[in-house]
Amino acid sequence: MSRIVVVSNRVGPLTDTGRAGGLAVALVDVLRERGGLWFGWSGEVSEEGTYGPLRFNESGNVSTATIDVAQADYDESYAGFANRALWPTLHYRLDLTDFDRRLEQGYRRVNERFADRLIPLLRPDDIVWVHDYHFFFLGEMLRNAGVKNPIGFFLHIPFPVPEILTALPNHKELTRALLSYDLVGFQTGQHLSAFERYLFEEVDGEREADGSIRAMGRQVVADAFPIGIDASAFSNFHETSEGHEHYALMKNELGDQKQIVGVDRIDYSKGLPERFTAFERLLELHPDSKGEVTLLQIAPPSRSEVRAYLEIQRLLEGLSGRINGRFSDLDWTPIHFITRSFPRRSLAGIYRASSVGLVTPLRDGMNLVAKEYIAAQDPEDPGVLVLSRFAGAAEEMTEAVIVNPYSIDELADGLRQAIQMPLEERRERWEALYDKVMTNTASAWSRRFLDRLVSIHDEATVDG
């Protein structure tokens, strides 16, 4: 079996430290199944940057190779074009973009340096799988250098409709670069069709008989591969000591009260202010909720070097403070806003103790928290998922209470409906959702993507 080479911005850890993100754990599983190499940024900024030595790490049949980046590369690429132009545009936030050719060039330069450092590590029968918006140009650079291996790309975040995408000054270069991959994967049918519309409407793309698209002198296969989680691990975490401890702690704290839980990196795409405001509206409209329902928001800060992220954190601190000041009583505080992270097993216990999982992004590629919340529930007494229609997860998880997060009233109604839902309806909805989460797991997702990539490449080789 061919070796898998995964390229992603952050790498590892190779063992489940409990703090690892769900995606990292899923990728390690694929790498272990087939043996492989994981290549990316070390997380360190150094003077030598990408010119410095590669750092290798090994565990069984999986190794990691990481490089540092220089300060200017970090500022212009990661904290620059990637997170000040691509991330906001792809999440429909043109108001937060910063388009600047210097950042664009920095991003290109970092892609080029990563390609240069990866090439000597590649073996002829490796399958290369590039992840996410940090590396749009990497495949094109590998191809230009003569790399013939199968190369796939998966976009974890939304691909916006052409009316939004074309606001990016280099939208053509970016999409042309995507056409260098053999296979481009998206989270949902909606993102896929936005990509296809772009190719048909903006650059005269044409559909070939085999389903691929030809455009700008290149040919690509694109499809939707909705990502999943390690569902059985999540549904069993409550039996671990950390999971059980947090479950018991929460249950004890809550008594007869019901808890609504949100877990998100602090990010303007996650709809956090809307969530706090909707909870406030619930308390206004239904005074019987006071003392009976609390909102726990776990929100580790992220990307605090980008101004918009600091601003949203301050906004949330202000909002939670104001709402708590307005509604708290001596023995009850409505919002618990915790800006630090918890181990995955503890999160599972917290999910299980919460009557409502509140996932309200304004845009999201998928949203794994929605799936984790479902996996962690008690089948005898499951909670209710309230899910934004703008999360990729809403395309699959249709039995959730689906809400429009831009409408505070609709959000508050969704919360009320979830809190009051009778046991029988909760079970029915949960069973349908649990089935989906257990079927479309992270490992099923990666297998589907890689099998497809290999078959496309094999066909192309046969066709000559």
Ligand code: GDG
């Ligand atoms: C991108 C796309 C897509 C959060 N707080 C803690 C913690 N987390 C974990 C969650 C979950 C992960 O982080 C967040 O995943 P999301 O899917 O919600 O969001 P992004 O980080 O924006 O991820 C997204 C995803 O890629 C995968 O393709 O779904 O749409 O934006 O697993 O549990 N984990 C721990 N402590 C925390 O406090 N351990």
